[in-house]
Amino acid sequence: MHDEVVKFYVDNYEVLGQWMLRPGVRTELGDKDNRICRFCGEKEPKVSFKKVAHAIPESLGNKGLTSYYECDSCNELFGKGIENDLGNWSKPMRTMARIRGKSGVPTLKKGGDSPGWRIEFTNGGFEIKSYEDDPVFEMDEANNRITFKLKRDPYTPVAVLKAFMKIGLTLMPAVEIGNFEHLLAWIRDADHSRPFADKCPIIYTFSPGPRPNDLIGAMILRRKPVTANVPYAYLILMYGNEQFQVQLPSKAHDGANAQYSIHPFPVPRSPDPQFDRPGRTLLDLTAQEVVRGEVFPIIMGFTVGEKTETTRGNAGQDNQDP
Ligand SMILES: [Zn+2]
Numbered sequence: 413m414h415d416e417v418v419k420f421y422v423d424n425y426e427v428l429g430q431w432m433l434r435p436g437v438r439t440e441l442g443d444k445d446n447r448i449c450r451f452c453g454e455k456e457p458k459v460s461f462k463k464v465a466h467a468i469p470e471s472l473g474n475k476g477l478t479s480y481y482e483c484d485s486c487n488e489l490f491g492k493g494i495e496n497d498l499g500n501w502s503k504p505m506r507t508m509a510r511i512r513g514k515s516g517v518p519t520l521k522k523g524g525d526s527p528g529w530r531i532e533f534t535n536g537g538f539e540i541k542s543y544e545d546d547p548v549f550e551m552d553e554a555n556n557r558i559t560f561k562l563k564r565d566p567y568t569p570v571a572v573l574k575a576f577m578k579i580g581l582t583l584m585p586a587v588e589i590g591n592f593e594h595l596l597a598w599i600r601d602a603d604h605s606r607p608f609a610d611k612c613p614i615i616y617t618f619s620p621g622p623r624p625n626d627l628i629g630a631m632i633l634r635r636k637p638v639t640a641n642v643p644y645a646y647l648i649l650m651y652g653n654e655q656f657q658v659q660l661p662s663k664a665h666d667g668a669n670a671q672y673s674i675h676p677f678p679v680p681r682s683p684d685p686q687f688d689r690p691g692r693t694l695l696d697l698t699a700q701e702v703v704r705g706e707v708f709p710i711i712m713g714f715t716v717g718e719k720t721e722t723t724r725g726n727a728g729q730d731n732q733d734p
Pocket residue numbers: 449450451452453454459482483484485486487
């Protein structure tokens with residue numbers, strides 16, 4: 413970890429909350445006896461609070477972190493809407509990282525009527541079914557690399573962005589939530605054509621090598637009062653091999669056309685000297701049109717004779733006749 417990066421975050425940000433979620437640990441956010449929905453502002457009896465509201469979607473592997481301040485109507489609105497987009501968008505990587513959602517590690521399928529490839533996590537390993545005329549992966553034996561060409565289910569990019577920001581708003585301490593009125597209204601708006609957070613790319617880091625598949629890390633950062641030239645707030649979310657640094661724009665505290673120059677948040681225990689350095693990119697999830705049939709390549713290294721932890725399982729081609 414570079415000192416300069418650490419100094420940047422120490423100088424500019426305060427950690428308002430951090431969570432390391434492990435299986436079996438339960439944490440409830442908010443006040444059970446005084447429930448007001450943070451997203452629509454309503455309370456009982458106008459809205460009900462019967463459902464368990466996950467602070468981070470269950471599909472990403474969260475079982476234990478829930479909140480008392482998301483009403484059933486908002487829960488349903490998000491679940492059928494933006495969280496479904498986030499689920500579809502993130503599924504290929506979650507399968508490869510063996511993240512367990514509500515019903516285990518998601519199975520990836522080609523889809524459609526004709527029989528096609530299928531990747532299923534079963535009995536502690538991957539079962540990969542591929543067909544010669546339509547292979548789901550390509551082996552590069554010279555370089556010990558395998559490229560999976562996975563297809564994403566339909567998603568709307570800006571809805572995925574809203575779902576990430578909704579996680580940040582859920583984790584935000586109550587005293588700060590008044591600074592995010594516009595963002596709260598925007599993520600609830602099912603009309604994805606209304607621009608708001610259109611200058612907020614997600615800083616994405618992928619760390620190669622085996623990582624735990626049952627831990628989720630999350631953090632809320634807020635700008636220190638003494639500084640001004642950095643975004644007001646961030647959500648840092650990590651699971652599997654991925655880390656997302658999501659700006660949470662505050663109309664009151666972020667300039668309308670501000671240009672920021674920041675260091676990406678460092679990844680804990682990284683780089684692992686055994687593997688490639690983490691890869692970083694900016695994810696622009698601002699497009700408002702549905703994306704269908706997107707192919708998402710995942711490149712993995714393997715060792716001959718023994719499978720690496722990353723692929724962990726049967727990466728051999730299984731040519732069964734349909
Ligand atoms: Zn609500």
